[in-house]
Amino acid sequence: MSTRGGESREQPQPTAVKRKVVWSQAFQAVLVPALAVLTALIIGAVVIAITDAAVVAAYRNFFTAPGKALAATWQAVRTAYGALFQGSFGNPQELYQAVKVYVATKETGPLWQALWPITESLVAATPYILAGLAVALGFRCGLFNIGVEGQFFMGALASAYIGYRLTTLPTLVHLPLAVLAGALGGALWAAIPGYLKARTGAHEVVNTIMMNWIAFRLSDWLLNGPMKAPGYRPITPQIEPTAELPRFFPAPLRLNVGFLLALATAAVVYWFLFKTTTGFEIRTVGANPRAARYAGMNITRNFVLAMVLSGALAGLAAATQVLGVDHWVGQGFSAGYGFDAIALALLGKSHPLGVVLASLLFGFLRGGATRMQSLAGIPIDIISIIQALVIVFIAAPDIIRWLYRLRAGRGIEELVLTRGWGG
Amino acid sequence: MPPVLELRGITKQFPGVLANDHIDLTLEKGEIHALLGENGAGKTTLMNILYGLYQPDEGQIVVRGQPATIHGPNDAIALGIGMVHQHFMLVPPLTVTENVMLGVESVRNGLFLDHKRVAQRIGEISRQYGLEVDPDAVIADLPVGVQQRVEIIKVLYRAADILILDEPTAVLTPQEVERLFQTIFALVERGNSLIFITHKLKEALHIANRITVLRNGRVVDTVTPDRTSEAELAAMMVGRKVELVVRKKPASPGDVVLQVQGLYVLDDRRNLAVNGVSFEVRAGEVLGIAGVQGNGQTELVQALTGLRPVMDGEITILGSPVVRATPRQILEMGVAHVPEDRQGDGLVLSFPVHDNLVLNTYYLPPFANGLITQEEAVIATASRLVEEFDVRTPSVFVPVSTLSGGNQQKVIVAREFSRPIQLLIAAQPTRGLDVGSIEYIHNRIIQKRDEGTAVLLASPELDEVIALSDRIAVMYKGQIVDIVPAMGVNKEYLGLLMAGVKPEEAVRAAPPQVEEIEMERVF
Numbered sequence: 001m002s003t004r005g006g007e008s009r010e011q012p013q014p015t016a017v018k019r020k021v022v023w024s025q026a027f028q029a030v031l032v033p034a035l036a037v038l039t040a041l042i043i044g045a046v047v048i049a050i051t052d053a054a055v056v057a058a059y060r061n062f063f064t065a066p067g068k069a070l071a072a073t074w075q076a077v078r079t080a081y082g083a084l085f086q087g088s089f090g091n092p093q094e095l096y097q098a099v100k101v102y103v104a105t106k107e108t109g110p111l112w113q114a115l116w117p118i119t120e121s122l123v124a125a126t127p128y129i130l131a132g133l134a135v136a137l138g139f140r141c142g143l144f145n146i147g148v149e150g151q152f153f154m155g156a157l158a159s160a161y162i163g164y165r166l167t168t169l170p171t172l173v174h175l176p177l178a179v180l181a182g183a184l185g186g187a188l189w190a191a192i193p194g195y196l197k198a199r200t201g202a203h204e205v206v207n208t209i210m211m212n213w214i215a216f217r218l219s220d221w222l223l224n225g226p227m228k229a230p231g232y233r234p235i236t237p238q239i240e241p242t243a244e245l246p247r248f249f250p251a252p253l254r255l256n257v258g259f260l261l262a263l264a265t266a267a268v269v270y271w272f273l274f275k276t277t278t279g280f281e282i283r284t285v286g287a288n289p290r291a292a293r294y295a296g297m298n299i300t301r302n303f304v305l306a307m308v309l310s311g312a313l314a315g316l317a318a319a320t321q322v323l324g325v326d327h328w329v330g331q332g333f334s335a336g337y338g339f340d341a342i343a344l345a346l347l348g349k350s351h352p353l354g355v356v357l358a359s360l361l362f363g364f365l366r367g368g369a370t371r372m373q374s375l376a377g378i379p380i381d382i383i384s385i386i387q388a389l390v391i392v393f394i395a396a397p398d399i400i401r402w403l404y405r406l407r408a409g410r411g412i413e414e415l416v417l418t419r420g421w422g423g
Numbered sequence: 424m425p426p427v428l429e430l431r432g433i434t435k436q437f438p439g440v441l442a443n444d445h446i447d448l449t450l451e452k453g454e455i456h457a458l459l460g461e462n463g464a465g466k467t468t469l470m471n472i473l474y475g476l477y478q479p480d481e482g483q484i485v486v487r488g489q490p491a492t493i494h495g496p497n498d499a500i501a502l503g504i505g506m507v508h509q510h511f512m513l514v515p516p517l518t519v520t521e522n523v524m525l526g527v528e529s530v531r532n533g534l535f536l537d538h539k540r541v542a543q544r545i546g547e548i549s550r551q552y553g554l555e556v557d558p559d560a561v562i563a564d565l566p567v568g569v570q571q572r573v574e575i576i577k578v579l580y581r582a583a584d585i586l587i588l589d590e591p592t593a594v595l596t597p598q599e600v601e602r603l604f605q606t607i608f609a610l611v612e613r614g615n616s617l618i619f620i621t622h623k624l625k626e627a628l629h630i631a632n633r634i635t636v637l638r639n640g641r642v643v644d645t646v647t648p649d650r651t652s653e654a655e656l657a658a659m660m661v662g663r664k665v666e667l668v669v670r671k672k673p674a675s676p677g678d679v680v681l682q683v684q685g686l687y688v689l690d691d692r693r694n695l696a697v698n699g700v701s702f703e704v705r706a707g708e709v710l711g712i713a714g715v716q717g718n719g720q721t722e723l724v725q726a727l728t729g730l731r732p733v734m735d736g737e738i739t740i741l742g743s744p745v746v747r748a749t750p751r752q753i754l755e756m757g758v759a760h761v762p763e764d765r766q767g768d769g770l771v772l773s774f775p776v777h778d779n780l781v782l783n784t785y786y787l788p789p790f791a792n793g794l795i796t797q798e799e800a801v802i803a804t805a806s807r808l809v810e811e812f813d814v815r816t817p818s819v820f821v822p823v824s825t826l827s828g829g830n831q832q833k834v835i836v837a838r839e840f841s842r843p844i845q846l847l848i849a850a851q852p853t854r855g856l857d858v859g860s861i862e863y864i865h866n867r868i869i870q871k872r873d874e875g876t877a878v879l880l881a882s883p884e885l886d887e888v889i890a891l892s893d894r895i896a897v898m899y900k901g902q903i904v905d906i907v908p909a910m911g912v913n914k915e916y917l918g919l920l921m922a923g924v925k926p927e928e929a930v931r932a933a934p935p936q937v938e939e940i941e942m943e944r945v946f
Contacts (some may be wrong), residue, residue, distance in 0.1 A: 015820045016820070018802075018820045021775075021818060021820040021821060022820070123701060149842075161558050275795060275796050275798070276794050276795055276796060277786045277794055277795070277796055278794060279786055279796075280778070280785050280796060283774075284771055284774070284782070287771045287772075287774060288770075288771045288772070290764075290767050290768050291767075291768055291770060291771050292562065292766045292771075293750060293768075294728075294730065294750065294760070294762060294769065294782075294783075295750075295782045295783040295785075296749065296750045296751030296754050296755075296783055297751075298723045298749075331642065403915060
């Protein structure tokens with residue numbers, strides 16, 4: 001039954017074809033986020049310039065001395081972004097000197113000092129990666145888990161509790177136990193809205209938001225009551241050293257095994273989503289629930305599973321923060337990780353690699369922000385503005401396409417992130 | 424006198440596709456001009472250019488001798504060009520009058536809607552063209568054929584005299600089609616001109632003064648019906664000779680594979696959609712279910728495949744009851760399902776072709792080893808199926824959304840037919856497909872039948888049901904009104920049943936069989 005009139009198709013190696021297709025899709029997928037970040041940085045530069053008194057003053061004389069105004073603008077932006085870069089990656093010169101000192105004298109002090117900015121950025125990126133993966137996994141199943149923040153709280157409390165309560169265990173037992181407790185805390189908290197959705201069809205957006213508030217108030221009570229450390233402050237006791245995630249460098253550098261754990265988890269999530277049958281089911285349910293049903297998949301089971309796994313990742317994010325960085329939990333403990341995670345999942349297109357890259361970006365922005373404030377006198381809020389702009393451009397990719405005259409990706413772009421709000 | 428409408432060298436380039444390539448088309452006053460072509464031939468692009476939804480890259484539109492630029496539907500309407508879309512643009516909860524005046528509302532005292540005047544004008548148009556409709560009726564309550572009349576009235580109300588009808592017969596019963604044709608003749612008699620977009624050869628031959636065939640964005644030829652034939656038109660459309668009739672041997676039915684007894688099923692709005700249906704399908708035969716869309720066929724198929732709960736009744740497949748079985752259990756009994764809504768149910772558009780080819784077998788060896796997907800096996804099988812079922816795709820790795828409708832359907836057919844199956848349930852398997860794909864899928868279905876598969880075919884295309892089936896059941900308002908042998912069946916009789924005429928009365932108007940054959944009614 002050959003109807004292909006004379007057009008013989010020379011089949012190239014399937015793997016080579018696949019590589020080509022995957023690369024072109026990856027390029028399409030990365031293009032808009034990359035341009036979004038670039039555009040946000042450019043607009044950020046404009047904001048920096050117009051809020052700088054010297055620049056504004058220079059522009060008063062724009063018509064008599066335009067060169068001066070432009071120079072002042074360049075100066076302001078360069079100082080700000082220079083400080084941002086130094087704050088997030090460190091000063092290359094300083095690092096070079098420190099390495100030289102180390103080679104000559106085996107003196108490590110300057111080296112650690114030079115490494116401080118970049119390690120802090122990676123410390124900041126660690127919970128971002130895991131929380132971002134949590135939201136991304138939900139998106140892949142067509143679920144909008146806004147409850148990552150609450151799950152993060154519950155994970156933090158659970159791992160802190162195991163961390164300080166069990167006192168006689170060796171590290172080899174205690175640490176994994178504390179990490180698992182965090183994941184379990186988040187998973188259980190997410191299981192409730194997951195179960196409600198599967199059982200009654202209650203929309204997960206509403207229920208996860210409510211679970212957030214329950215988590216906030218519950219943690220307030222626990223930190224002021226049963227889990228409160230002796231003293232006045234509403235915080236838990238310090239965790240045992242046996243539950244701490246090992247750090248790579250001496251204090252005060254805080255980069256720890258949690259960062260590697262986050263990267264490894266991203267790899268596992270990738271493997272799970274793209275190389276297992278359960279991952280295939282979750283992605284099918286997310287992309288087209290009707291087709292999933294037609295193909296004999298159990299939609300409610302996948303909803304619950306995706307929700308539980310998403311919560312576990314959120315709890316894991318909290319565990320790395322508690323066991324690796326803070327070593328205790330206090331009130332208002334999360335810096336909004338659960339909400340930033342939504343932006344990260346969007347920016348990373350719900351792909352584990354994308355989430356890692358987006359989280360590193362946010363980590364470096366956050367890490368550099370403080371330095372920018374102290375060195376260049378630029379308010380830390382400028383980073384929030386840049387982050388917000390990135391999110392706006394990701395949420396409305398047509399702005400970016402219009403700005404850069406891109407044509408819409410054909411069909412490939414249409415990853416449905418979440419189902420309708422009506423249920 | 425210049426033609427009312429002239430398209431000169433219209434060219435439209437989309438990324439990677441030349442949708443329209445220097446298309447010339449003239450429409451004379453009072454002419455019915457059929458635009459014939461497969462899906463993706465460029466018909467819709469051309470009409471969207473004419474309606475101002477796209478701007479041509481090259482070429483000129485000339486209306487009544489004057490060059491025109493059309494920037495949107497408003498410009499088109501101002502030039503007297505009106506379009507009746509395939510999917511109606513009506514607001515279901517509003518009345519006919521309200522729908523007609525939507526966008527061009529008449530007002531009294533600058534504030535109040537003037538229903539009366541509009542209703543009056545609708546009455547005039549109705550009488551002029553035989554478009555009977557009650558101006559106060561709510562759209563949602565009207566049958567599809569009447570809704571289409573409202574669409575036509577809408578266009579005429581806006582004083583259009585160049586009408587474009589996009590696949591107007593797709594949703595109609597044979598009787599409604601005949602009625603539409605009467606309206607069309609009345610329209611051109613009164614000086615309107617008409618472009619009739621279709622992929623049905625018979626219709627084009629029946630009503631058009633001239634037929635222009637498009638293929639791959641180019642005009643193949645413009646012909647008059649008296650100088651051409653179905654076979655020639657089909658060859659022009661597809662670019663090769665096409666077998667128009669389905670060749671098949673008489674069926675040799677075997678054991679009962681699917682038995683349905685007193686089945687009741689509710690639809691989404693909890694109305695009784697399937698109302699006490701009983702039938703059986705034997706191995707090696709095709710039972711066709713004819714009926715206008717929306718008479719319970721969808722719900723029946725969903726109930727049979729486990730996608731919709733059964734309220735009452737029995738379904739037995741190969742002797743086992745499946746009323747409470749899950750879709751997967753039914754699938755594993757050897758049931759294949761070609762769903763009616765291929766993009767909604769049958770495919771995950773954003774997934775690559777290879778994943779769609781294992782959409783319901785992904786968890787079985789060799790595609791999975793326990794929990795782990797065996798990518799090489801999936802790709803190897805997918806590549807083989809793409810070859811075997813002639814799916815035109817650059818590779819198995821591209822998203823299935825980038826394939827044409829015909830090739831998307833072939834992906835589903837490849838997936839379903841390549842499993843060992845006992846029962847094939849096909850719902851509208853060729854909806855919206857081009858002649859070449861239809862021919863291919865029809866042959867595959869008959870091939871399955873000849874291999875001894877029981878086939879249940881539900882389709883509102885009466886020609887398709889008659890061509891493929893061994894027996895035909897007509898469904899109306901959730902009930903099977905009659906089951907007749909397909910050999911020598913009288914199309915008119917089926918049409919009457921589809922329109923709701925009782926078999927006793929229909930028999931008087933038209934005998935069920937036109938050719939003398941032994942009558943073996945099933946019940």
